[in-house]
Amino acid sequence: MHAHEVRVETHLGPGLPGFNVVGLADTEVRESRERVRAAIINSGFEFPAGRITVNLSPADMPKESGRFDLPIALGLLLASGQLAPPAAEDAKPSTPGASLADMVLAGELSLTGALVPVAAPLVIALSVARDAPGATLILPAGSAEQAAWVPGLQVLSARSLADVAAHAAGAGQLPNAIPRPWPEAPPAPCLSDVRGQPGARRALEVAAAGGHSLLMMGPPGAGKTMLAARLPGLLPPLARGQALEAAAVAAMAGLPEALASQPPFRAPHHSASVAALVGGGGRPRPGEISLAHHGVLFLDELPEFSRRALEALREPLEAGRVVIARALYAAQFPARFQLVAAMNPCPCGWRGHPARACACTPDQVARYAAKISGPLLDRIDLHVALPPSDPDWMAAAPGEASDAVRARVIQCRDRQQARQGKPNAGLAGAELDEFCAMDDEARGLLVQAMRRLKGSARAMHRALRVARTIADLDGQDRLAARHVAQAVQYRRPSV
Ligand SMILES: [Zn+2]
CATH class of the missing domain: 3.40.50.300 (P-loop containing nucleotide triphosphate hydrolases)
Structure with missing residues (x-):
């Protein structure tokens, strides 16, 4: 239930053309090379010549799904100089021309460069809100609307690689995601x-x-x-x-x-x-x-x-x-x-x-x-x-x-x-002693009931917890005999 942060590093070096993804990537991530290549070309950019190494870290974490396509593609555009966002201090990530430093991105690319929704965007959003306060989350349209349910998190909705690149370059503005309306649950049966x-x-x-x-x-x-x-x-x-x-x-x-x-x-x-x-x-x-x-x-x-x-x-x-x-x-x-x-x-x-x-x-x-x-x-x-x-x-x-x-x-x-x-x-152990104050009559009744039922310590705790609730329904701070009497009735029915 925790979406872990994965850093995507790209290196563009001299040598024979090649495109390697390292960092325990499974088949889906390896397939992402083909999608990223096509998406970059079909978005009006050039696919960089030379030897490309992409590192997904931490390396010992299993990674799956195509959600790394978008950050890998942006990394390649940056490394090849086709995208030049301003320095980190110049702008907030949610404004056009923003640095990518405080952005968290996830999205699978289609061959055309369009973004495909990712699985479980809500888990991603909850984790970003908790682990990376102040970050802006950029997700494909269709996923961003659920992520926007999380309060206090800025979520931008993107339709394509070109849109995200334009936002980072200052040539466009990604829209804020509009939270999907909360569906009304059918009323519970009465x-x-x-x-x-x-x-x-x-x-x-x-x-x-x-x-x-x-x-x-x-x-x-x-x-x-x-x-x-x-x-x-x-x-x-x-x-x-x-x-x-x-x-x-x-x-x-x-x-x-x-x-x-x-x-x-x-x-x-x-x-x-x-x-x-x-x-x-x-x-x-x-x-x-x-x-x-x-x-x-x-x-x-x-x-x-x-x-x-x-x-x-x-x-x-x-x-x-x-x-x-x-x-x-x-x-x-x-x-x-x-x-x-x-x-x-x-x-x-x-x-x-x-x-x-x-x-x-x-x-x-x-x-x-x-x-x-x-x-x-x-x-x-x-x-x-x-x-x-x-x-x-x-x-x-x-x-x-x-x-x-x-x-x-x-x-x-x-x-x-x-x-x-x-x-x-x-409530357990010492908490029961602290919060289940009772009068002598109630205590006598409890001891008697436990002896008669051959109750274990666990059974005693169970009776105390229930008696506490019965007293609370009764608006009483101290347990009285009538609360305990009712609680000890709720034991295992004999077969
Ligand atoms: Zn029977």
């Missing part, structure tokens, strides 16, 4: 569509309010999927920076770049491979957990996912990012997502149902439950059992709408931000 299930609705609100992961267990038709899909609509809208990061991840995965204020919702099928889930591939791409960055990852039928896939989730769940190691380098993608998982109580789904018979043997039920590992379950703060759908619920009035719940969630998140600078789900 919580009022879900009839009944008061316990699960409450758990969903607690999950939204504290950023907690949630496991729902219940029979088919209980509304698990409907509830999960409504979580993004209960969360605070994304800040500009978060929306930009989410859009950049989507671009890296080859999806259309779109800025949305609604947190993403990803629901991969249980047959998804480990690479599809956490990212991978020869040229690493982000997986579902990164596409869910700043949003919700929903894993329906959790026990049906492969054990390897579930194990691969553990580290990113803790770290908020995923690292994919390759021979020469490691790719890192952000993955700060909220996990919502759902499962049936048994393979057939009807165990414990009042009207339908379960066809599973005790052995099958035990094997099913054992498929999800203890360590993964330990990382899920809220566990809630859903009863079968009740016919009375269908006749009842619709429940509270998402807007009303979201208003409470935002207020609750603001409390957490002011107190500790992060959602309660991120």
Whole structure:
């Protein structure tokens, strides 16, 4: 997710005509020689005679795609004296006749000298804004409009090599890129569509309010999927920076770049491979957990996912990012997502149902439950059992709408931000002691519950984090017994 700066050096020397590109360039970069040669000639310049050496540094970084065409071509025009920009101090890079010193350029050339859009311009723009403050970014039209979403960065839009050369020579002015309009996201489905299930609705609100992961267990038709899909609509809208990061991840995965204020919702099928889930591939791409960055990852039928896939989730769940190691380098993608998982109580789904018979043997039920590992379950703060759908619920009035719940969630998140600078789900160890002050009755209840449940330290922390959120929803600074009592109910439902 970091676009690294590559310096393009060109040397024009005497000797037999030749054109070498060095610096661990792959096939695409070598092909760029042919494009650059044609583009220079077709833009009305002369292709320099003599021995040309182009160095892309740092040399140990793998480079791909044709994005180096434009800087290589400009380097050749400079080296051959066909382009003579003024000295660095004379002008800002965004004005005509500017020095190339503070310009960052990327673009593939067609044989005619026209510029072709580059992949993931948003990633380039975010990196330039962060690593090279004050630089002007020049990108092909079609890419520049997404890059211009990044605040505080000057982006110029170019259509051809000739336009960029004219700008650098002072004979023309490249236009500022006009940010592509933000597409309006379709509204999230509303919580009022879900009839009944008061316990699960409450758990969903607690999950939204504290950023907690949630496991729902219940029979088919209980509304698990409907509830999960409504979580993004209960969360605070994304800040500009978060929306930009989410859009950049989507671009890296080859999806259309779109800025949305609604947190993403990803629901991969249980047959998804480990690479599809956490990212991978020869040229690493982000997986579902990164596409869910700043949003919700929903894993329906959790026990049906492969054990390897579930194990691969553990580290990113803790770290908020995923690292994919390759021979020469490691790719890192952000993955700060909220996990919502759902499962049936048994393979057939009807165990414990009042009207339908379960066809599973005790052995099958035990094997099913054992498929999800203890360590993964330990990382899920809220566990809630859903009863079968009740016919009375269908006749009842619709429940509270998402807007009303979201208003409470935002207020609750603001409390957490002011107190500790992060959602309660991120509290660990000493922070829990610091921020979970409680009265004696609450402490007694917690100790008693942990003893009865044979809870580990991890289980205790989980209960404390959830109790903290319940107290925050209640507007209380100190945890009371009623907060702790509710929190300890959100433990793993027995199978
Ligand atoms: Zn069954």
